[in-house]
Amino acid sequence: MDYGSASPVDARVLESMLPYFDKDIGNPSSLHSAGRKARRELEAARAKVANLIGAPNPKSVIFTSCATESNNLALRGAAMRYKDKGNHIITSSVEHMSVMNTLKDLQRSGFEATYVPVDKDGLVDAERIKNAITDKTILISIMYANGEVGTVQPIKEIGGIASDKKILFHVDGTAAVGKVPVNVEDEHIDLLTLSSNDMYGPKGVGALYIKQGIRIMPFLLGGGQEFGLRSGSENIPGIIGMGKAAELAQKEMIDDGARLIWMRDRLIENILKLEYTYLTGHRTKRLPSVASFRFSFIEGESIILQLNDMGITASTGSACSSKTLEPSHVLIAMGLRHEEAHGSLLLTLGRYNNDEDVGQVIEAVPKVVTRLRALSPLYPKKG
Structure with a gap:
């Protein structure tokens, strides 16, 4: 009765991963046949995750190590990329600590944050979000659903407000993706955090959806993997597992x-x-x-x-x-x-x-x- 803390890996997911631990060990950056096979599997997994969230272009999905990293990349990356346009970020008072603590750190660097209150049921009022917007607002970050009390937020309504005001909209979808239908296009989501283990995939893998045309600053630099936004050798078994988990979630x-x-x-x-x-x-x-x-x-x-x-x-x-x-x-x-x-x-x-x-x-x-x-x-x- 504690799936919110950790979920078992689905047996079908585990089966899809096993060959990539000891047999198919190619690096997707390599030019030889083993590397090209790893690249094909990586891109197939990317497409499966994109399909689950209604993303029209699989290249919008960036693989990370976990939802916490994805939240950090989204918030820090957007804040630093658009700091010349403003320094104000809006969020809610019930976000995950990986959002709350990242925003506190950004505040120490000169950014301002508004924490919009919720009602007795944990719901955010979209009008309060709208009223908190200033001419310095560059980002709104609201979780899709709260994993502690289960409340699902009015994401489409908030996304519409952000879109009308031309403000980036980040959604922490960790607790929701794979459990309820999420569509980034229909709900006006610019940045979406995903977690593998929360949909019966392996731990240690996450993803960040970044809408095509939006640019954010990377904070993990190196060989330029994941379109230059998240350097480091890709966790191919984990990514394949997340892709399979996304495929199963979409079907079931x-x-x-x-x-x-x-x-x-x-x-x-x-x-x-x-x-x-x-x-x-x-x-x-x-x-x-x-x-x-x-x-x-x-x-x-x-x-x-x-x-x-x-x-x-x-x-x-x-x-x-x-x-x-x-x-x-x-x-x-x-x-x-x-x-x-x-x-x-x-x-x-x-x-x-x-x-x-x-x-x-x-x-x-x-x-x-x-x-x-x-x-x-x-x-x-x-x-």
Whole structure:
């Protein structure tokens, strides 16, 4: 129940990768036949990723090592390339830390950032984005969906605003691509971050879509691989795996999504029967795979540790998951008090979950919550 942290590599993906570890080992920059074969496979994978996101030109896809690198390349690359036009960047208050911390670093270099608030469901108001635009705004960066609470943002509406104002629009699609349909052309997306492992591909591979005609500054320099935007020998097995994962996602996403929605809603319906229990994130504008809750009077860390003892892996937005003493910045941005945010539970479903798994969680969570509340001095005892 923690696919949001790490997903298994699909067996079909692994099979596609294996020959490129020990047999087909050519470097795509080489001119010999082994190198030319590696180049063909690299470009085939690029085309599969482009097809998944509706990109008309596969050369718009740049392979990276992960979504964090893609976010850094998008934000730093765009900011430095267009700094002569302005220094203002707009984002939301619930972005991933690879966006938040990159923007903080850019602010130390003289850029300005506006962090647009969200509502109680984690939704960004497109009008607030529009109202934050100044004559110095060069970039808007909004995640497609939040992996912690599942809320899906009004990307097409925000993209339309950015397009009308001729402002670059970056979208962190890590949590969404491969789970819900994403179309860069229809949604006016100029830069899109993708993650391989979040769609059952290998770890250590990501991609950045860059709309044709848009130029950004590279920050990893070397031999000029990936059209000069991301130097370094390409991870051919990983890239082939990401391409296969994208191909499978395009074919199976709708059916997978329907199955996940059924399981997700069964979790939500049953867990919300517990008193002092609340759903986090938007009820309907939500990723198919995410069921997220908060429980009053108890700590999220205790919940996940006890669930782990019962054979269930889960996550929490509180301290132990963020490696700090602070609760989730996402939940705080949604208006929760610190003590409320500390009682969070995140369940993320995936391709290999089944009804039996859901039933096990529905049986386990009430037992854990009841046991912890009985120990809590904050819980109002009855009788």
